[in-house]
Amino acid sequence: xxxxxxxxxxxxxxxxxxxxxxxxxxxxxxxxxxxxxxxxxxxxxxxxxxxxxxxxxxxxxxxxxxxxxxxxxxxxxxxxxxxxxxxxxxxxxxxxxxxxxxxxxxxxxxxxxxxxxxxxxxxxxxxxxxxxxxxxxxxxxxxxxxxxxxxxxxxxxxxxxxxxxxxxxxxxxxxxxxxxxxxxxxxxxxxxxxxxxxxxxxxxxxxxxxxxxxxxxxxxxxxxxxxxxxxxxxxxxxxxxxxxxxxxxxxxxxxxxxxxxxxxxxxxxxxxxxxxxxxxxxxxxxxxxxxxxxxxxxxxxxxxxxxxxxx
Numbered sequence: 282x283x284x285x286x287x288x289x290x291x292x293x294x295x296x297x298x299x300x301x302x303x304x305x306x307x308x309x310x311x312x313x314x315x316x317x318x319x320x321x322x323x324x325x326x327x328x329x330x331x332x333x334x335x336x337x338x339x340x341x342x343x344x345x346x347x348x349x350x351x352x353x354x355x356x357x358x359x360x361x362x363x364x365x366x367x368x369x370x371x372x373x374x375x376x377x378x379x380x381x382x383x384x385x386x387x388x389x390x391x392x393x394x395x396x397x398x399x400x401x402x403x404x405x406x407x408x409x410x411x412x413x414x415x416x417x418x419x420x421x422x423x424x425x426x427x428x429x430x431x432x433x434x435x436x437x438x439x440x441x442x443x444x445x446x447x448x449x450x451x452x453x454x455x456x457x458x459x460x461x462x463x464x465x466x467x468x469x470x471x472x473x474x475x476x477x478x479x480x481x482x483x484x485x486x487x488x489x490x491x492x493x494x495x496x497x498x499x500x501x502x503x504x505x506x507x508x509x510x511x512x513x514x515x516x517x518x519x520x521x522x523x524x525x526x527x528x529x530x531x532x533x534x535x536x537x538x539x540x541x542x543x544x545x546x547x548x549x550x551x552x553x554x555x556x557x558x559x560x561x562x563x564x565x566x567x568x569x570x571x572x573x574x575x576x577x578x579x580x581x582x583x584x585x586x587x588x589x590x591x592x
């Protein structure tokens with residue numbers, strides 16, 4: 282009995298497997314037949330409605346030409362490289378986000394008031410973005426170093442001599458921020474006082490060296506005694522340190538005398554960032570052809586269904 286039961290179970294399992302294979306085979310054949318029927322029907326529609334499909338392609342071509350030459354806004358990219366003497370790049374990310382928001386929301390009046398530029402210029406500013414030299418947004422820059430260069434990138438809708446005004450306005454805006462302006466003013470006062478003191482100390486060292494050399498010249502070679510209180514090597518070494526300090530102080534006053542300084546002046550690309558004509562045509566012409574084909578398939582299917590209903 283057990284053997285008969287096992288044999289019966291095996292037969293049922295084999296029969297079920299055969300039924301599953303048959304169903305899969307039928308499904309696969311049905312899909313292939315349906316696919317080729319669809320291809321044949323599509324070919325019939327393309328032949329029957331070829332002039333309609335041609336008209337769709339012409340419409341796509343015309344829209345592409347119209348958008349490229351008439352409707353499309355020509356967008357140019359400009360960029361400048363700056364560095365801050367007091368803040369990290371990440372700190373400046375928050376400052377730049379405010380201007381970026383005004384540009385993206387097309388708040389030309391507010392942007393004009395902040396940058397002290399005519400509205401005719403700010404209305405052409407489409408975006409303001411800032412990133413480090415590796416292209417990472419400033420707010421994502423994790424470096425804690427101060428004085429690192431970063432880029433300010435603009436998208437503008439005109440190349441009519443606005444870049445110089447835009448660069449000057451941007452630097453003035455950043456340097457006039459209350460916190461940075463206070464830091465720069467304090468630093469200038471401190472450096473001016475230090476420069477005066479360093480010049481005074483150098484003059485005193487020069488006088489000391491002159492007096493000491495005069496003393497050595499008036500003394501006999503055999504009677505010359507070097508005192509521990511005066512070491513000529515230390516005098517000249519201290520002079521070198523003061524000269525280095527004087528150089529750094531003058532550099533801060535003459536070169537790094539602002540909170541934000543331009544490293545590379547603003548430059549504007551000769552070509553636009555707008556979509557090129559071949560890309561527009563490659564999108565619109567096939568797109569209108571496919572839309573026309575889909576409409577033709579629906580129209581032909583409706584015609585056949587109505588014809589069968591009348592029959």
